[in-house]
Amino acid sequence: MKKSYKIEVDCANCANKMEDAAKKTAGVKDCTVNFMALKMSVEFEEGADAKAVMKDVLANCKKVEDDCEIFGI
Amino acid sequence: MTKKQRKTLIRIILAAVLTVVLHFLPVTGIPRFCLYLIPYFIIGYDILRKAVIGIKNGQMLDENFLMATATIGAFAIALADDSGDFDEAVAVMLFYQVGELFQGYAVGKSRRSIAELMDIRPDRAFILRGDSVEEVDPDEVETGSLIVVDPGEKVPIDGIVEDGISTVNTAALTGESLPRDICPGDEVISGSVNMTGRLTIRTTKPAGESTAAKIIELVEESGAKKSRSEQFITRFARIYTPAVCGSALALALLPPVVRLITGLSPEWHTWVYRALTFLVISCPCALVVSIPLSFFAGIGGASKKGILIKGANYLESLSKASVAVFDKTGTLTRGVFDVSDIHHGIMPNEALIRYAAYVESPSSHPISRSIQRAYGNAVDRSIITDIQEIGGHGICAKVDGVPVAAGNGKLMQKIGVEHHECHSPGTIVHMAVDGAYAGHIVISDCVKDTSAEAIRKLKAAGVKKTVMLTGDNEKTGRAVGDELGIDMVCADLLPADKVAKVEQLLSEKPEGTTLIFTGDGINDAPVLSRADIGIAMGGLGSDAAIEAADVVIMDDDPAKIAEGLRISRKCMGIVRANIVFAIGIKLLCLILGALGFANMWLAIFADVGVLILCVINAARALRA
Numbered sequence: 001m002k003k004s005y006k007i008e009v010d011c012a013n014c015a016n017k018m019e020d021a022a023k024k025t026a027g028v029k030d031c032t033v034n035f036m037a038l039k040m041s042v043e044f045e046e047g048a049d050a051k052a053v054m055k056d057v058l059a060n061c062k063k064v065e066d067d068c069e070i071f072g073i
Numbered sequence: 074m075t076k077k078q079r080k081t082l083i084r085i086i087l088a089a090v091l092t093v094v095l096h097f098l099p100v101t102g103i104p105r106f107c108l109y110l111i112p113y114f115i116i117g118y119d120i121l122r123k124a125v126i127g128i129k130n131g132q133m134l135d136e137n138f139l140m141a142t143a144t145i146g147a148f149a150i151a152l153a154d155d156s157g158d159f160d161e162a163v164a165v166m167l168f169y170q171v172g173e174l175f176q177g178y179a180v181g182k183s184r185r186s187i188a189e190l191m192d193i194r195p196d197r198a199f200i201l202r203g204d205s206v207e208e209v210d211p212d213e214v215e216t217g218s219l220i221v222v223d224p225g226e227k228v229p230i231d232g233i234v235e236d237g238i239s240t241v242n243t244a245a246l247t248g249e250s251l252p253r254d255i256c257p258g259d260e261v262i263s264g265s266v267n268m269t270g271r272l273t274i275r276t277t278k279p280a281g282e283s284t285a286a287k288i289i290e291l292v293e294e295s296g297a298k299k300s301r302s303e304q305f306i307t308r309f310a311r312i313y314t315p316a317v318c319g320s321a322l323a324l325a326l327l328p329p330v331v332r333l334i335t336g337l338s339p340e341w342h343t344w345v346y347r348a349l350t351f352l353v354i355s356c357p358c359a360l361v362v363s364i365p366l367s368f369f370a371g372i373g374g375a376s377k378k379g380i381l382i383k384g385a386n387y388l389e390s391l392s393k394a395s396v397a398v399f400d401k402t403g404t405l406t407r408g409v410f411d412v413s414d415i416h417h418g419i420m421p422n423e424a425l426i427r428y429a430a431y432v433e434s435p436s437s438h439p440i441s442r443s444i445q446r447a448y449g450n451a452v453d454r455s456i457i458t459d460i461q462e463i464g465g466h467g468i469c470a471k472v473d474g475v476p477v478a479a480g481n482g483k484l485m486q487k488i489g490v491e492h493h494e495c496h497s498p499g500t501i502v503h504m505a506v507d508g509a510y511a512g513h514i515v516i517s518d519c520v521k522d523t524s525a526e527a528i529r530k531l532k533a534a535g536v537k538k539t540v541m542l543t544g545d546n547e548k549t550g551r552a553v554g555d556e557l558g559i560d561m562v563c564a565d566l567l568p569a570d571k572v573a574k575v576e577q578l579l580s581e582k583p584e585g586t587t588l589i590f591t592g593d594g595i596n597d598a599p600v601l602s603r604a605d606i607g608i609a610m611g612g613l614g615s616d617a618a619i620e621a622a623d624v625v626i627m628d629d630d631p632a633k634i635a636e637g638l639r640i641s642r643k644c645m646g647i648v649r650a651n652i653v654f655a656i657g658i659k660l661l662c663l664i665l666g667a668l669g670f671a672n673m674w675l676a677i678f679a680d681v682g683v684l685i686l687c688v689i690n691a692a693r694a695l696r697a
Contacts, residue, residue: 010173010177011173011176011177011358011361011362012180012358012361012362012365012366013136013310013356013357013358013361013362016307016310016361032297032299034293034294034296034297034365035180035296035362035365036180036183036184036187036296036365036366036368036369037293037294037296037369038184039293039294039296039297041294041297063130063131063132064130064132064135066123066126066127067123
């Protein structure tokens, strides 16, 4: 399952860090952050609960970049 | 500027003014230090806060932490030396913020200019309910509803005109500024601008699946497919910061220790200062932001011209094209065929055309349509029986019980009828009626006005080899190939042969270059996906083409291929320049810093300067 979220982040390197953090989150198969479009596309593992996984993703992202935000979780 | 950016700007000005005033103030020692803390906190409080959060989360190589370390270190050295020169610490923070502000502003500006380019999806639709017109969100319009579009408005949803005559401008979609006349029964595509008359349109798709929405989605998603340059930079950024920090640590500790051992004075201050200079240059921001920005701008600039590139990776491979392969029909030629001659007929031409029209009627192939046009009458399908379509050969059927076969020479051989070879260029449809050869119909297609120019421009842009693939006979293919100046013509190909041919060409092309294949996107899906870059022409309104291809040319102008190549080359030039420039300047600063030629001032100037220049350079890609 693939889903796309609108995000808020200030710098390109922070976007890369968010991508790394999201990729390492349990339940996430793959993730790309598009800094220019401010979009995060997440591919979830089979049977993962998107809502719960995204909460963890946001928490992990906040750890690497305090100022970031993910909308529509 | 956003509210946040305006606030940062005010902080920058305030801190700068304060620092200048303090510089000339005759206060010394600890009071001077305390006074300098005021502008320092004004400009740097958020960085310091983030640095603390970073430490808590174990993010020791976070740029905020590094900036905080560098500036606090600069303060410490100035205090230890009792020099009273605190300008440097504040200045580093100040210029860092200037860089961040500029970066945010520039990125926001390019986002907006792309959004303007992509401003093709209106946010309202006028739905017709009975006699009254109601304004609604396009997403709420159900398929099959009637919507009204007034002159000057954009069409919100794809549909078919029910009522009204007008001209529409599709410039925002195709880059083609010539308006198109439309009348009831014609298809209209969302994103086109209605120019002269009121139109009533029956929608054929939901707003979210309409052309305008698809294009926007495609351009927005294009950034997700990262190019190799971008991946390189991401990897580089990952090792760059730790490497610079490691060197900084080594620089602060090793030389003084060595000096101590060899009996010299350790000069701790000098070496710690040089190490701090390293930290100032440790942020890879200029590089990291400028690469996706360049690609985003390049893709945006191309889409303005009606060339949709589905990912930064495709833009990158497009720029390396050395072999250009084309499908003939519909790509280099108009794909509109006309019956131009009939040879060796054993019956009146009208009768032969009638048989041909009947037997070809189940096919939607352009050849069939041209025969239908030449026949000019309606076909009574009930008298056609036993239809047998033989791929790559032709069609056999019974018309009024009479067995008729229409197709190429191979079909005639297959059914054992002797045929006359034709010497005219064009597509030849041989006819056999009741088991006997009945003559052949010559159908020819004309090349597009811009095809020759497209081939010439591609060659000028450095494409080494141009190849045309066609299912037509050698003679027709040759004629078109010679007219356009194509290097190699492969004729008589069945759809499967085209894939094989492209595979062969792929294996022959020079190392490190790519092969582009251009087709109409409908019949060529397997070839499009096999080529390094598949370009579909005439994508406007064709979902199949948009799905199958890597690059979609919205109208059917082959000159756009060369244009796309030019844009990709320019964009890649900018990307390469930025990579070399940013890495080069940083390395230079590191070397000068280590040797003691560059102080922190120079380091931060260089860092912010590189960032600004890279971002300005990246924005050039937009004006493709």
